[in-house]
Amino acid sequence: MNKIPVIIDDKNFEVDPHKTILEVCREHDIEILTMCHLKGLTDIGACRLCLVEVEGINKLLSACTTKVAANMVIKTQTERIKKYQRITTELFFAERNHVCAVCVSNGKCELQNLGYKVELDRIRYPHLFPQCEVDTSHPWYVMDHNRCIMCTRCVRACNEVEGAHNWDVMNRGHQVRIISDFNTPWGESTTCTSCGKCLHACPTGAIWPKAIVQGQLEKNPGMVNELVERRKMKL
Amino acid sequence: MSKKKLATVWLGGCSGCHMSLLDIDERILDVAKLADIVKSPVVDGKEFPEVDIALVEGSVTSDEHHREILHIRKHAKTLIAFGDCAVMTNVTGMRNYFNLQDVFDTAYVNAASNDKEGQIPDHPSLLRLNDKVVPLQDVVHVDFVIPGCPPDADTIFYVLFEFLNDRIPNLSKAKKLKYG
Numbered sequence: 118m119n120k121i122p123v124i125i126d127d128k129n130f131e132v133d134p135h136k137t138i139l140e141v142c143r144e145h146d147i148e149i150l151t152m153c154h155l156k157g158l159t160d161i162g163a164c165r166l167c168l169v170e171v172e173g174i175n176k177l178l179s180a181c182t183t184k185v186a187a188n189m190v191i192k193t194q195t196e197r198i199k200k201y202q203r204i205t206t207e208l209f210f211a212e213r214n215h216v217c218a219v220c221v222s223n224g225k226c227e228l229q230n231l232g233y234k235v236e237l238d239r240i241r242y243p244h245l246f247p248q249c250e251v252d253t254s255h256p257w258y259v260m261d262h263n264r265c266i267m268c269t270r271c272v273r274a275c276n277e278v279e280g281a282h283n284w285d286v287m288n289r290g291h292q293v294r295i296i297s298d299f300n301t302p303w304g305e306s307t308t309c310t311s312c313g314k315c316l317h318a319c320p321t322g323a324i325w326p327k328a329i330v331q332g333q334l335e336k337n338p339g340m341v342n343e344l345v346e347r348r349k350m351k352l
Numbered sequence: 353m354s355k356k357k358l359a360t361v362w363l364g365g366c367s368g369c370h371m372s373l374l375d376i377d378e379r380i381l382d383v384a385k386l387a388d389i390v391k392s393p394v395v396d397g398k399e400f401p402e403v404d405i406a407l408v409e410g411s412v413t414s415d416e417h418h419r420e421i422l423h424i425r426k427h428a429k430t431l432i433a434f435g436d437c438a439v440m441t442n443v444t445g446m447r448n449y450f451n452l453q454d455v456f457d458t459a460y461v462n463a464a465s466n467d468k469e470g471q472i473p474d475h476p477s478l479l480r481l482n483d484k485v486v487p488l489q490d491v492v493h494v495d496f497v498i499p500g501c502p503p504d505a506d507t508i509f510y511v512l513f514e515f516l517n518d519r520i521p522n523l524s525k526a527k528k529l530k531y532g
Binding site: 218247248 | 433436439440441442443445446448449450484487489490494497499501523524529530531532
């Protein structure tokens with residue numbers, strides 16, 4: 118396949134067309150922050166962390182959903198981008214109740230690591246402190262909406278990889294919530310296969326197995342892509 | 353160089369940050385060379401005096417904390433929010449998801465360990481809880497923050513040592529940024 122030239126952060130690259138800016142950047146070790154992207158799942162551009170500047174376009178574009186084009190001039194590390202990444206991260210923390218000290222994911226959390234990367238030391242916005250449900254009805258797993266950032270990686274892993282589509286999304290704005298079936302307790306789900314892929318896909322401590330306590334959560338989000346790749350081999 | 357004056361304060365928190373402060377161990381001697389600790393839960397002293405640096409642990413949860421933090425702001429050149437509660441309310445703020453009356457009832461009246469005669473304490477000498485717990489920055493200007501629950505002793509010493517030597521610390525560059 119013919120390669121096309123692009124310029125990323127003032128460096129010239131010859132890249133495959135039909136790939137997204139994110140894929141190209143990751144191939145060339147150019148760091149782009151993401152939360153809703155998980156290799157193996159469809160990209161949806163929900164978290165707005167992978168925003169990049171493209172010359173000739175006034176607005177910022179999400180790298181995960183924008184394909185490269187010939188002679189595209191892309192910037193990934195500008196002050197404008199860093200400013201928005203910091204704001205986005207602060208809003209993640211302000212929107213729900215992220216109490217790291219009591220979280221199963223403490224120390225191994227993608228949201229914490231994101232905070233360190235954008236140098237977040239304080240949150241400049243008022244916390245909403247919403248009253249969120251903790252669904253413990255499933256025999257093995259817990260869904261804690263306090264810690265959910267609405268990346269919808271669980272929804273896509275359940276739908277696209279497991280094929281169960283137990284998870285979905287309801288409401289809009291700050292009232293948006295992940296739901297099991299038609300907003301019924303997870304333990305009563307008729308679609309959930311208890312496969313645990315959502316748990317591994319989840320970047321925070323929102324979905325976790327009951328058998329663990331604070332700071333013990335070990336996740337393997339890479340397993341989702343491993344499965345997807347293995348299935349391709351069998352075909 | 354004259355010695356600086358240092359204070360540490362315990363507002364709405366568990367005192368874990370102060371425990372972590374004590375964990376700087378013998379490095380307290382390096383701090384003592386540069387500063388006098390003039391007010392702290394671990395030293396004697398009544399009125400909060402004029403200080404160069406105030407490390408304030410915990411969030412603002414009551415009328416008393418509110419008065420205290422305003423007083424501290426007036427008398428401290430550098431006010432440092434010390435620990436996750438002071439910076440972003442953390443565990444102390446977990447009661448914010450509920451109505452204050454429900455929180456009182458749960459703790460004092462309906463608790464499983466209660467003898468059914470539980471009453472909500474209301475002695476006039478007690479502090480009055482505010483409806484919502486807020487971080488220090490919602491009440492006063494905060495000059496520097498040390499997140500962490502608790503912050504590591506190394507981090508605390510690093511920040512103190514930088515300020516005592518008239519330098520501004522940078523937690524991110526020093527790779528000491530941590531929450532939880």
